[in-house]
Amino acid sequence: MKRFFYFTLTCIFLFTATALAAKPQPKVYIKKLKNSRYQLIVDGKPYIVKGVCYNPIPIGQNHEYDWWSDPNKPWLVDGKLMQEMGVNTIRLYQGHEDPQEVKQVIRDLYQNYGIRTILGHWLGFWEYPCPLYGDKPFQEKVKKEILEMVNLYKDEPGILLWSLGNENNYSFSGQVNSWSSDEIDKEPDPATQKFMRAKIYYSFINALAGEIHKIDPNHPVALGNGELIGLEVAKQFAPDVDLISCIIYRGKTFGNLFNSLKATFDKPILIVEFGADAYDAYLKKEDQNMQAFFLESQWRQIYENLAENKEGPGNCLGGAMFEWTDEWWKHNENDAEAWKAHDTESNWSNGSYYFDIKAPKNMNMNEEWFGIVALSEEIADGLNKRIPRKAYYVIREFWKKPDLGKDKKRKVNKK
Amino acid sequence: MRQGRRKIRLFIVQCSLFCVFLFGVACAQDSAKVDTLKQQIMQAKSKEDSYAAFEEIADLYFDANKYNEFVSFLDSLGKEKKELEPLADYFTALCRYYQLKYLEEVQNWDEYFAQGNTYRDQIVASAQKVLDATAPGDAPHLYARLILWKFHKDQQDAFSDEALENLMRAAAEYAQGTADIMPVKAAADELSAYAEKGKSRELYKIYVNRVLSSDIRAEDLKNTAADFYEQGNSELAQLVYDAYLERISKDCPKGKLIPILTDIARKFSSPEAKAGDPLYAEKIFQRIEEAGGKETFEQELIYLRAKNLEKAKLYAQAKDAYIGLTRRFTDSPHADEANFKTGIIYTYILRDAKNGKDYFEKLARQEAVTPQVISALYQLGLLKQWEADNSGAGDYYQRLIDKAKGGYQQIVALAQERLKEINAAKPLDYNLQSLLDAGLKEENAGLDMTKLDLKSSPPVPKKNKEVEITSVAYTAESGCTQVQIQYLWSGDLGAAQPASTQPSFSTRYDEPGTYIVGLIAVSPSGIIDRGLAIIDVQ
Numbered sequence: 001m002k003r004f005f006y007f008t009l010t011c012i013f014l015f016t017a018t019a020l021a022a023k024p025q026p027k028v029y030i031k032k033l034k035n036s037r038y039q040l041i042v043d044g045k046p047y048i049v050k051g052v053c054y055n056p057i058p059i060g061q062n063h064e065y066d067w068w069s070d071p072n073k074p075w076l077v078d079g080k081l082m083q084e085m086g087v088n089t090i091r092l093y094q095g096h097e098d099p100q101e102v103k104q105v106i107r108d109l110y111q112n113y114g115i116r117t118i119l120g121h122w123l124g125f126w127e128y129p130c131p132l133y134g135d136k137p138f139q140e141k142v143k144k145e146i147l148e149m150v151n152l153y154k155d156e157p158g159i160l161l162w163s164l165g166n167e168n169n170y171s172f173s174g175q176v177n178s179w180s181s182d183e184i185d186k187e188p189d190p191a192t193q194k195f196m197r198a199k200i201y202y203s204f205i206n207a208l209a210g211e212i213h214k215i216d217p218n219h220p221v222a223l224g225n226g227e228l229i230g231l232e233v234a235k236q237f238a239p240d241v242d243l244i245s246c247i248i249y250r251g252k253t254f255g256n257l258f259n260s261l262k263a264t265f266d267k268p269i270l271i272v273e274f275g276a277d278a279y280d281a282y283l284k285k286e287d288q289n290m291q292a293f294f295l296e297s298q299w300r301q302i303y304e305n306l307a308e309n310k311e312g313p314g315n316c317l318g319g320a321m322f323e324w325t326d327e328w329w330k331h332n333e334n335d336a337e338a339w340k341a342h343d344t345e346s347n348w349s350n351g352s353y354y355f356d357i358k359a360p361k362n363m364n365m366n367e368e369w370f371g372i373v374a375l376s377e378e379i380a381d382g383l384n385k386r387i388p389r390k391a392y393y394v395i396r397e398f399w400k401k402p403d404l405g406k407d408k409k410r411k412v413n414k415k
Numbered sequence: 416m417r418q419g420r421r422k423i424r425l426f427i428v429q430c431s432l433f434c435v436f437l438f439g440v441a442c443a444q445d446s447a448k449v450d451t452l453k454q455q456i457m458q459a460k461s462k463e464d465s466y467a468a469f470e471e472i473a474d475l476y477f478d479a480n481k482y483n484e485f486v487s488f489l490d491s492l493g494k495e496k497k498e499l500e501p502l503a504d505y506f507t508a509l510c511r512y513y514q515l516k517y518l519e520e521v522q523n524w525d526e527y528f529a530q531g532n533t534y535r536d537q538i539v540a541s542a543q544k545v546l547d548a549t550a551p552g553d554a555p556h557l558y559a560r561l562i563l564w565k566f567h568k569d570q571q572d573a574f575s576d577e578a579l580e581n582l583m584r585a586a587a588e589y590a591q592g593t594a595d596i597m598p599v600k601a602a603a604d605e606l607s608a609y610a611e612k613g614k615s616r617e618l619y620k621i622y623v624n625r626v627l628s629s630d631i632r633a634e635d636l637k638n639t640a641a642d643f644y645e646q647g648n649s650e651l652a653q654l655v656y657d658a659y660l661e662r663i664s665k666d667c668p669k670g671k672l673i674p675i676l677t678d679i680a681r682k683f684s685s686p687e688a689k690a691g692d693p694l695y696a697e698k699i700f701q702r703i704e705e706a707g708g709k710e711t712f713e714q715e716l717i718y719l720r721a722k723n724l725e726k727a728k729l730y731a732q733a734k735d736a737y738i739g740l741t742r743r744f745t746d747s748p749h750a751d752e753a754n755f756k757t758g759i760i761y762t763y764i765l766r767d768a769k770n771g772k773d774y775f776e777k778l779a780r781q782e783a784v785t786p787q788v789i790s791a792l793y794q795l796g797l798l799k800q801w802e803a804d805n806s807g808a809g810d811y812y813q814r815l816i817d818k819a820k821g822g823y824q825q826i827v828a829l830a831q832e833r834l835k836e837i838n839a840a841k842p843l844d845y846n847l848q849s850l851l852d853a854g855l856k857e858e859n860a861g862l863d864m865t866k867l868d869l870k871s872s873p874p875v876p877k878k879n880k881e882v883e884i885t886s887v888a889y890t891a892e893s894g895c896t897q898v899q900i901q902y903l904w905s906g907d908l909g910a911a912q913p914a915s916t917q918p919s920f921s922t923r924y925d926e927p928g929t930y931i932v933g934l935i936a937v938s939p940s941g942i943i944d945r946g947l948a949i950i951d952v953q
Contacts, residue, residue, distance in 0.1 A: 167895070227894070258573065348895060
């Protein structure tokens, strides 16, 4: 009798243990460590996102150009250069209408170069006349697109995570892509209006995150956000997102970003867009050093805030620099002639990029000059020849030896 | 001809040789000075003596931007005399800190990228060695904390808060000893330069308390405060003046105290002073009032206080002071300016056009013609026109033109433009209409002038000299998408006609007087705010 009892107990134990062991870990997930430190785990190993934003528009074309079906496959040339630099991730702002072509890009980059893809979605932010986030049919339409995207690509081994939205939160103040609803229109106080927009938007994001988790437990869902604006509302209404993917342009450093996020909305952060342009708007000449200087400093701070660095807040998962190649169409997207010229007129001002802030009217940010590699008008293999800028080499060296100081505690393992 | 050329060549060669000689002499002098200072360091009997010599040597190397050479020198020094190691380590950290700044400034990127991490390592490691080798009562201990904080602060990294806490703790510990207090002031100066005002004030207080605990005479305290004021250190000057006033106020008779207070108030209310602070000046004005009552204020002092309040943007109080001035001194030379500004503050800032008009009317009734009388007539016309009383408005504009008698051309031109509008049955200029709507309509009460800042430079311009008028609109962040703001300028724009895309402009005024520039800033989501600049032209 006793023997039978022990036998049964052992069977139960073995069965439970086997069942537990058989439950697979998600392919990509976020591991929460002590003191709210976070690590991205991919295939069972910690993964630091060393990324670039990718949108390889050739000279003479604009954002409508379908590079996905380019027979010269620019991503193969770029992927090789990226791999040599140490890039392990690209960020795509949104997929393309032909899923086979999207799959091909994701597969080629992953299979040939081990580069994974963060796949994003604009959530209809640029739709005319405005993104109606308070409108149910609009929400349904966006939701359908998102779930289609997830279903189509979730089994691609190269997918790293999903990023919902970009700087959509800037619409809460009504200054960019202003949208409203009957309820918001009735509210006279602008601060309350702003809160109402944030609540509607983040609740929608939360619902999307929940739906994605149901169909794809293998990839985290990121909330794309400009700076940390609105995240105090997101904490309340979007608790189900796995991480925040932020767009940050603060010059040499990210300031108190990491601690601020911890205090506002304790989620891991991936800086999915940051960087510096390579044109000095004050001296009116290309300045690759200036770009490399800012990028090296930014990467140093990203590494200081990884979970591996015991002294920082440990909530950073990495970053994706803006951007891989220059885009010559950006200054004047309506003039096809202008797409053939590398425009040197600045589009916006940012005092944190201080070397050329004395440019006329403080307009120092040159949108067409953000590439880690420049484009040449010379054609090689059917593509504009890629010319790596100084930042390419400086960041490559930083990634090889990311020492942050002699103190051993401050050293970060190469991953 | 040939001989002439030869002479020129000879002259150039001689000049070059002389320059080389001078350079050689300078190098030899520096080298000799370094040797002398090195000897001083080696023979120094106290840490203070060697520190002074270290500082002098550091200046020589830093001035010549010879950072690597200085680090080699410090290395050898530390090896020669073990006791010097902490100071050598501190100066190594300081040297690498300045070197990184220098490389960035001159954009020596090759060295920056190749050696940057090594230098950063050295800053942290050398400072840490100083901390390990010294006690909290040693000056290098505090200096090491200071350099570490500056390093982390510049990098805005995760360690800067902790480094600041460590620095504050180190300063407090250091001050408990009997050593020289100047390192605490040095730390406070740096904190102040980095706009850490709360923290710098804490350390300045420690410094001032130590100064007070010495046998310093009240007069010397006053002179010390004046010195800090002259140096542009407003924060420390205020603390020392407060301590000085505290020391003298118990025994000083009223008759003596009030001129002292007046002198301090004048200093801090001066519009062009580097260390000026209108809020501190008003605090002193209040002490004058407490000491001697309102009657103590003679008319120049009331005028000064009113202008100071205006500068501090305490408009309601400024208006009361101007009213007080005109009531007590009816024939004051400042009466017209005071009445006009009272009218402006009532109308445009306090949203009370009824009271504003009373003050403009007071001026309009005057026989004597002054710039403010002319401006008041224009304001009265404008308010009538805004109220759709074109006939009344036309009367005021015509009276203005008649009174001006060919003078005041800039304001006359504005009145003529308004008259043209009236005669052509056109609406009031859009920008002016917007300014008056924003300031006077009840539904715009939320536009409280806190989101738009207007400044004129210089603060008190002269007639026919350039004045720069700048605006800053505080809008919600919009990331890479630049929000297009429209700037609706109006009022006394002088010789300029700024476009709606211009956030700033330069102009000139052809007569002395009080000029008003209005601005409405508009974003795609509506009016951001309204702003007003009151410009006194001399």
